[in-house]
Amino acid sequence: MKATVQEEMFADASIGKLKRAKQLVMKATLDATKGQYQKLYSYQLELLRSNPGSTVVLNRVVGMDPPVFKRIYICLGALKKGFLAGCRKVIGLDGCFFKGATNGELICALGRDANNQMYPIAWAVVHKENNEEWDWFMDILSIDLHVGDGEGWVFISDQQKGILNAVQKWAPMAEHRNCARHIYANWKKHFHDKEYQKKFWRCAKAPCTMLFNLARAQLALVTHAGAQAIMNTHPQHWSRAWFKVGSNCDSVDNNLCESFNKWILEARFFLIITMLETIRRKVMVRIKDQITNSNRWNTIICPGILKKLNVYIAESAFCHAISNGAEAYEVKHHEHRFTAQLDKKECSCRYWQLSGLPCPHAIACIFYKTSQLDGYIADCYSVETFKKIYAHCLQPLEGMSSWPEDGRQPLNAPGYIKMPGRPKTERRREAHEPAKATRASKIGTIIRCRKCKQVGHNRSTCDKHNGEGSTTSMPQQVPNPDQHIVLSNTPQSSTQSRKRKSAASATISAASAKDKNS
Structure with a gap:
């Protein structure tokens, strides 16, 4: 900030002034967030007015006065009709975190069009991705899409327990697949040899049990334990050999949902209404682009x-x-x-x-x-089916000043949900992954104890001292000549020098007093 202010405003601002400016900006951002939550009821009415047939469910926290926002579900009428017009009965479920001032998570349901591309169906803002929120989301989604008991439907997700329980409750007869990429990521923690990767994916993509058993036998030749470990999750959830026929979908992963999360990455930085509107407008433009593209195709198949x-x-x-x-x-x-x-x-x-x-x-x-x-x-x-899917277009919305007024008491922003531990700024890397390139490596550095001055440990693990702080003289450890040690050229601090001088002075004084007494 200091450099930016100097370059753009030709001013040398102090650090304290920059901190106060940052606080003002953050406060303005949070105030704008609270203001958008108060317009959610009007936003709900505008969506229902402009897009007939849509489902917009807005909930508040029970028992709180003034009312506080809890969650919102959006399934626009055109997307609902387009999915039922030609998409296969295959739905991907996933969630992602917000990046900006908005608290909570975004969960979504995606279909597949005739060209095997993502087709957004519904999305919702919830405070946390747990059993309650997925149960609520699946309840409304199954009604919108007429899922019934789930016979003939396929749901693809990761191994999130909330999704597993919700699908089992609201679509008990549906086939529920787990993303093989997540299965492989967990399996790879213990069997991370590069040679095993292709053999695992041969097991996942084997279309029949004979080819699956053959691929698993080839995996057992290089790692018998790995061949047993892949059966910890039953292959009916991640291998084609056990998938039900009739869905016209052989996918073993949930990459379309990951693509959607990346597609809306910019929107996840915005305030809640701005974010929802950015997603809606991106979907509206996408439908228009798909119609334009399909008009140029001169084939029967996509x-x-x-x-x-x-x-x-x-x-x-x-x-x-x-x-x-x-x-x-x-x-x-x-x-x-x-x-x-x-x-x-x-x-x-x-x-x-x-x-x-x-x-x-x-x-x-x-x-x-x-x-x-x-x-x-x-x-x-077929291209004909593709055009049927995208024949249903979203309708535009009026500006915020033209939204209908709602008589309900405006909602307030939810409180910040603090997760246990220090907030993470980077993703957690797997054990086999290399360290971040921009971080200095600690390989070759020497750890020296501040108590006994020995190398190889620190003061918290030093066992050369008793609990009262008294020390015993220890022989200086001689380094191994075959070991490469990087010595530090950092000079001793002035504090350590003063301590040594004080100790030397105390020793001399004690010796002088002893001579006088004798």
Whole structure:
């Protein structure tokens, strides 16, 4: 701040004046935050007025007077209609922290469009990501999307207990997948050899139990304990081999939610209404951009899906199919054999049934019969479906001064929730991760005890002194000539010098008194 003021205002401000200026800025920021909380009821009415069919739920803390904000849920009508118009019944759930003056966390629900891109459905501001808040969020979301008992639905999340309990309560028949990237991050803490990484992901992406067992056996050859540890979380939650068919989604991770959190990173610095409005406007612009992009496509299948399909077409060159004279085929792929039924759109590797896209084995059989793949791809990946999803656009809002007035007592800002321990400014690094590059390394430095002057420990772990503070003379430790020691050139402080002089003077005085007595 001092340098900025000097460069921009040509003034040499004192440190005390800069601190007072900073306090004024922080106070103005917090006051603006409190002012936006008082406009939340009007913001709720404006959303419901401008976007019919939307769901906006705003709760206050029970039993507090004056009323205090607790949480808000937003699911705009156009997003609800667009999801039900063409998106698969696959929802990703995740949460993220705010970066600025707003207290709490943002939790969201995301779908997948026909091009396998994120489609925001609903988001909510809560005070903390716990069982109560996820239970409340899933209750409203399941009603908005007509989830029912969850039959045929897929939910993807990390291993957050609040999400697990909420999905089990409100969609008990749904398939709940855990992000394999989080599973791998926990597993990697104990098995961090780079050689293990690809073998783990072969287990996660194996589409059938035969390929899963084979991949796990290959992992056991290099780490038997690691092959046993991956079964601590049942593979039905993170491996394709146990996923249910019919969802047309083979994803084993929750990367779309991570992408959404990064996409709204700038909005997470703002005040609560500014943040919610920034997210809404970004979604509105995104829908417009997707409509523009789709009008330029001249294919039947979305380009992102075609790019993925081209990889399978190249791999089908290594598949050799023979026909039984009907719609059944036997395919040899390297050292494995699979069977495919074109009329049923099934392959014994299960990937076709999982994703809705022909696997390399099925493509080899299709090319044996015809050169057209379009009829064997699920309709959820078509450009027509993509346009149906984005045919529903968000409606613009008026300015804050034009919002309808609400008769309810305005809400106040919630209090700051202090987490235990000192506030963290950086993310926690894993044990195997290297240290931050900008931090000086302590490797090679010598720790010297301030009590006994020995090296290798400090005064808190020194065992050469008793509890009363008396010392015993210790021989000076001779350093090992084979050990590389970095000696410090720092001169002794003046305080230490004065202490040594005082001790020497006391010794001389005692010796003089002894001579006089004798």
